[in-house]
Amino acid sequence: MVLGRRFILKNHFSGSPKPEDFDLVEEELPPLGNKEIQFKTLFLSVDPYMRPYTARMTPPFTMIGGNVAIVEESTHPDFPKGCVIVTSTGWVERGVVSPEKMNKAAPGGNLGGVRRAPNLGPLSNSLLLGVCGMPGNTAFFGLTEICRPVKGETVVVSGAAGAVGSLVGQIAKIKGCTVIGFAGTDDKCEWLKELGFDHVFNYKKSGISESLATAAPNGVDCYFDNVGGEMSAAVITHMNLYGRVGVCGAISHYNEVGGYSKVTDILPLTIGKQLCVEGFLAGRWAGERWGEGIQAMAGWVLKGDIKPRETVLEGFEKMPQALMGLFTGDNTGKMIVKV
Amino acid sequence: MVLGRRFILKNHFSGSPKPEDFDLVEEELPPLGNKEIQFKTLFLSVDPYMRPYTARMTPPFTMIGGNVAIVEESTHPDFPKGCVIVTSTGWVERGVVSPEKMNKAAPGGNLGGVRRAPNLGPLSNSLLLGVCGMPGNTAFFGLTEICRPVKGETVVVSGAAGAVGSLVGQIAKIKGCTVIGFAGTDDKCEWLKELGFDHVFNYKKSGISESLATAAPNGVDCYFDNVGGEMSAAVITHMNLYGRVGVCGAISHYNEVGGYSKVTDILPLTIGKQLCVEGFLAGRWAGERWGEGIQAMAGWVLKGDIKPRETVLEGFEKMPQALMGLFTGDNTGKMIVKV
Numbered sequence: 001m002v003l004g005r006r007f008i009l010k011n012h013f014s015g016s017p018k019p020e021d022f023d024l025v026e027e028e029l030p031p032l033g034n035k036e037i038q039f040k041t042l043f044l045s046v047d048p049y050m051r052p053y054t055a056r057m058t059p060p061f062t063m064i065g066g067n068v069a070i071v072e073e074s075t076h077p078d079f080p081k082g083c084v085i086v087t088s089t090g091w092v093e094r095g096v097v098s099p100e101k102m103n104k105a106a107p108g109g110n111l112g113g114v115r116r117a118p119n120l121g122p123l124s125n126s127l128l129l130g131v132c133g134m135p136g137n138t139a140f141f142g143l144t145e146i147c148r149p150v151k152g153e154t155v156v157v158s159g160a161a162g163a164v165g166s167l168v169g170q171i172a173k174i175k176g177c178t179v180i181g182f183a184g185t186d187d188k189c190e191w192l193k194e195l196g197f198d199h200v201f202n203y204k205k206s207g208i209s210e211s212l213a214t215a216a217p218n219g220v221d222c223y224f225d226n227v228g229g230e231m232s233a234a235v236i237t238h239m240n241l242y243g244r245v246g247v248c249g250a251i252s253h254y255n256e257v258g259g260y261s262k263v264t265d266i267l268p269l270t271i272g273k274q275l276c277v278e279g280f281l282a283g284r285w286a287g288e289r290w291g292e293g294i295q296a297m298a299g300w301v302l303k304g305d306i307k308p309r310e311t312v313l314e315g316f317e318k319m320p321q322a323l324m325g326l327f328t329g330d331n332t333g334k335m336i337v338k339v
Numbered sequence: 340m341v342l343g344r345r346f347i348l349k350n351h352f353s354g355s356p357k358p359e360d361f362d363l364v365e366e367e368l369p370p371l372g373n374k375e376i377q378f379k380t381l382f383l384s385v386d387p388y389m390r391p392y393t394a395r396m397t398p399p400f401t402m403i404g405g406n407v408a409i410v411e412e413s414t415h416p417d418f419p420k421g422c423v424i425v426t427s428t429g430w431v432e433r434g435v436v437s438p439e440k441m442n443k444a445a446p447g448g449n450l451g452g453v454r455r456a457p458n459l460g461p462l463s464n465s466l467l468l469g470v471c472g473m474p475g476n477t478a479f480f481g482l483t484e485i486c487r488p489v490k491g492e493t494v495v496v497s498g499a500a501g502a503v504g505s506l507v508g509q510i511a512k513i514k515g516c517t518v519i520g521f522a523g524t525d526d527k528c529e530w531l532k533e534l535g536f537d538h539v540f541n542y543k544k545s546g547i548s549e550s551l552a553t554a555a556p557n558g559v560d561c562y563f564d565n566v567g568g569e570m571s572a573a574v575i576t577h578m579n580l581y582g583r584v585g586v587c588g589a590i591s592h593y594n595e596v597g598g599y600s601k602v603t604d605i606l607p608l609t610i611g612k613q614l615c616v617e618g619f620l621a622g623r624w625a626g627e628r629w630g631e632g633i634q635a636m637a638g639w640v641l642k643g644d645i646k647p648r649e650t651v652l653e654g655f656e657k658m659p660q661a662l663m664g665l666f667t668g669d670n671t672g673k674m675i676v677k678v
Contacts, residue, residue, distance in 0.1 A: 052607070228606040250607035262601035267567040268391070268589035270618030277616040279609030 002029045002038065004094035007063045007319055012055055016255045016327055019320045022063065029096050035076040037114075039069035039085065040094045045129035046322040046335040047163070048226075051254040063091040063319070066134060068117065068125050076100075084117040086128045093316045093339055118291075120298060130163055130334035131301055131308040137293035138248060138282040139167035139224075144175075145285075146246035146278050147222035151176035154216050156235050159226030160200065161188035163334035164248060167297070168224045169197050170306045177222075180215050182208070182231065184329045191332060195307060208234035219243075227252045233264035239273055247279040255327055309333030341368045341377065343433035346402045346658055351394055355594045355666055358659045361402065368435050374415040376453075378408035378424065379433045384468035385661040385674040386502070387565075390593040402430040402658070405473060407456060407464050415439075423456040425467045432655045432678055457630075459637060469502055469673035470640055470647040476632035477587060477621040478506035478563075483514075484624075485585035485617050486561035490515035493555050495574050498565030499539065500527035502673035503587060506636070507563045508536050509645045516561070519554050521547070521570065523668045530671060534646060547573035558582075566591045572603035578612055586618040594666055648672030 008023040032038060045066040054064065066088045074081050076099055087102070089095055099114035117128055130136060142164075149155050155172040159165040160181030169179045173196045181192045181200045189200040199215035201208075208231055212220065219240035225232050228250030236245065253260045270277060285293060300306040311331040313322045316339045326335055347362040371377060384405040393403065405427045413420050415438055426441070428434055438453035456467055469475060481503075488494050494511040498504040499520030508518045512535045519538045520531045528539040538554035540547075547570055551559065558579035564571050567589030575584065592599045609616060624632060639645040650670040652661045655678045665674055 052611075225606065228604055232604075232606055247606050247609045250604070250610065253604060253607050260604050260607055263604045265567055265571075265589070265592060265599050265602045266605060267564065267571055267586050267616070267618075268592050268599055270586045270616065271589065271620065272391075272618070274619050274623060275617070277606070277609065278614070279606075279611070280613050281610065284613060 002094070003027065004029045004092065004096075005316060006093065006095065007091035008060050009054060009063045011059050013051060013255070015257050017051065017320065017323050022320050023060075024317060029094065032073055032075045032096060033098070035100055036074075036096055036098045037071050037076055037079050037085075038073040038094070038096050039087070039089070040072050041067045041069045041089070041092060041316070041339045042084070043068045043126040043129055044091060044316070044319060044337040044339065045134070046319070046326060046337060047135070048249055048251045048254060048326050050323060051327070064088070065090055066129055067092070068128050079114065079116070084125055085114055086117050086133065087114040088112045091319050118294065118298075121302065123298070123301060126310060126312070126336050126338070127301070127308060129336060130310060131167055131306060132294050132298050134282050135163040135334060136167060136297040137285060137290060139164045139171060140293040140297055141282065141285045141289070142246045142248050142280055143168050143171050143222075143224055146280050147224055147244045149175055149177045149222045152178075153221035154178045154180065154219065155222040155224065156180045156182070156212070156216070156220050157224045157226070158182050158231055158235070159249065159251060160192055160197065161185075161332050162226055163331070165224070165226050166192065166195065166309065166333050167306065170195055170300075172222075173197070174300065174305055178216075180212070180220075182211070182227075188329075188332055191309070203231060209237065212238040222246070224248060225250075229253060229261070230263050233266050233269065236266050236269045236275065236277075239275055241273050243273060243275045245275060245277040247277060251327065310336050312336045312338050314338045341433070342366065343368045343431065343435075344655060345432065345434065346430035347399050348393060348402045350398050352390060352594070354596050356390065356659065356662050361659050362399075363656060368433065371412055371414045371435060372437070374439055375413075375435055375437050376410050376415050376418050376424075377412040377433070377435050378426070378428070379411050380406045380408045380428070380431060380655070380678045381423070382407045382465040382468055383430060383655070383658060383676040383678065384473070385658070385665060385676060386474070387588055387590045387593060387665050389662060390666070401428075403427070404429055405468055406431070407467050418453065418455070423464055424453055425456050425472065426453040427451045430658050457633065457637075460641065462637070462640060465649060465651070465675050465677070466640070466647055468675060469649060470506055470645065471633050471637050473621050474502040474673060475506060475636040476624060476629060478503045478510060479632040479636055480621065480624045480628070481585045481587050481619055482507050482510050482561075482563055485619050486563055486583045488514055488516045488561045491517075492560035493517045493519065493558065494561040494563065495519045495521070495551070495555070495559050496563045496565070497521050497570055497574070498588065498590060499531055499536065500524075500671050501565055502670070504563070504565050505531065505534065505648065505672050506645065509534055509639075511561075512536070513639065513644055517555075519551070519559075521550075521566075527668075527671055530648070542570060548576065551577040561585070563587060564589075568592060568600070569602050572605050572608070575605050575608045575614065575616075578614055580612050582612060582614045584614060584616040586616060590666065649675045651675045651677050653677050
């Protein structure tokens with residue numbers, strides 16, 4: 001008899017995620033059917049999108065998310081015992097899945113499916129959930145395809161010390177841009193400066209407009225937004241003609257109760273400067289292009305041009321705490337739980 | 340001695356434009372210098388953009404705007420006595436200008452310069468300020484290049500009974516789209532239905548979301564926005580994957596005092612559906628492409644596919660009243676003052 005554990009989300013979050021929103025259940029795993037695998041999770045991803053995404057689902061359900069796992073038992077020839085997989089089984093420590101069914105539900109097999117982990121050489125497999133995974137491709141494609149920075153332009157990143165933001169700034173530096181980041185602690189700001197960001201501000205201490213008046217006297221060309229709200233409206237007022245805003249996240253709103261709070265309307269701000277504000281999800285580049293992003297990011301990491309950073313909590317039972325920590329800024333770089 | 344009259348804007352508007360914001364001055368015109376013209380205005384354009392645009396200028400100045408005029412005296416071979424011109428002298432009944440200097444200040448000569456009126460055949464020259472002028476090209480290029488509707492898609496227009504909105508809806512019908520308009524009186528709604536709009540709602544009587552739930556059960560693909568504010572946030576919540584929002588105007592905000600009021604943040608709304616929200620000004624297509632739009636619009640008018648409508652006030656001294664009327668919805672279609 002093999003036991004597995006998983007977290008059930010019992011109800012929709014109201015305000016911040018809380019421990020009591022979850023049930024940690026232990027259960028006997030079924031015997032393997034045809035072309036199935038039993039996996040043991042090694043690393044679990046914790047991401048801000050989980051908060052708004054679950055609001056569109058109907059609890060109770062196994063909490064969603066990506067993970068890296070090792071195959072413990074297998075009746076599937078493509079996923080033999082001992083191989084490492086990247087998948088999205090949700091918050092499951094040990095479980096049984098059918099790769100066939102999961103890949104059918106997630107065409108392209110890049111997000112939500114089950115795939116063999118690419119060989120990252122000397123790098124940790126946890127990076128498959130960060131710089132060489134969904135957050136890495138979010139940064140890579142969001143910056144290069146939505147913000148489209150040109151060498152010499154000025155790029156602003158909000159949530160700059162997060163999993164995505166910290167990569168965006170480093171890619172923008174590789175592209176020859178001036179990079180300005182906003183983060184929420186002095187330690188985070190210090191780290192971002194070490195990474196090569198040209199200007200970093202603690203938004204809890206410095207006004208956005210005042211910061212940009214000094215750091216971007218010629219205006220902002222690209223804004224990669226992870227935060228939303230008044231911070232974003234303030235950045236947008238500093239943008240240049242034909243500026244591009246990539247809207248990746250809006251973490252300032254995710255825990256609000258009773259609908260998103262009201263902020264300065266950005267619509268009138270887009271007209272005079274003819275700004276393009278575009279929301280996107282990484283899944284847009286799932287399929288053929290997914291590997292292109294992963295390869296580019298892994299190459300930069302191996303060359304030392306991009307320095308990934310993780311905040312790692314140990315123990316499967318830490319998952320709720322890790323998620324809560326995203327909204328209080330506990331993480332620097334990618335939040336990971338090591339099982 | 341020749342006398343001319345013009346309106347001076349004495350101070351920035353505060354809230355709604357008021358008669359006392361203007362001085363109507365009469366003055367003796369200077370004798371013509373080399374390559375100058377004396378013109379008499381026939382029609383003056385009155386447009387919402389005048390309200391936010393003047394906020395970025397330093398009063399006092401001759402109030403800005405486009406006009407159609409006839410040349411009364413000339414020392415310029417390209418603009419002989421008796422020819423009709425399209426220009427942007429501002430709110431001037433009779434004056435003297437140098438086409439050379441004006442065209443130098445407005446490269447391309449399409450907006451802000453002086454150009455000979457194209458021959459509209461049987462159509463009124465006042466249309467050069469509407470369907471065959473800046474508002475027409477705003478509708479034409481804003482819809483076709485920013486909203487990019489595809490046959491069969493659903494297009495929503497706010498401020499649908501205005502100079503631009505009423506043309507946008509008619510172009511979208513020509514392109515084979517389902518068109519939904521929002522306007523502010525039952526009479527305007529009735530007229531838009533006569534024009535071929537599929538669904539029209541009086542936003543003062545019908546909720547935006549409720550209206551779209553019935554009129555756009557499969558969602559909205561394109562939103563041409565002249566209004567901004569909560570109306571726009573509501574439309575945006577109904578948009579489909581990869582929907583396009585063309586932000587042309589934000590008339591709901593223009594008369595606000597002390598900064599734009601706070602509304603539901605649209606940034607989080609752009610992410611899940613990967614919406615593209617783009618502000619634009621018609622001047623973007625000044626230059627080579629300007630004539631393409633004018634020709635297309637004139638062709639549709641001559642064929643009867645587009646029915647332009649004007650609200651015409653008579654008398655130069657009516658200019659302030661006409662401008663104020665834009666913000667109280669006095670106009671159906673293009674607001675014009677006939678001198």
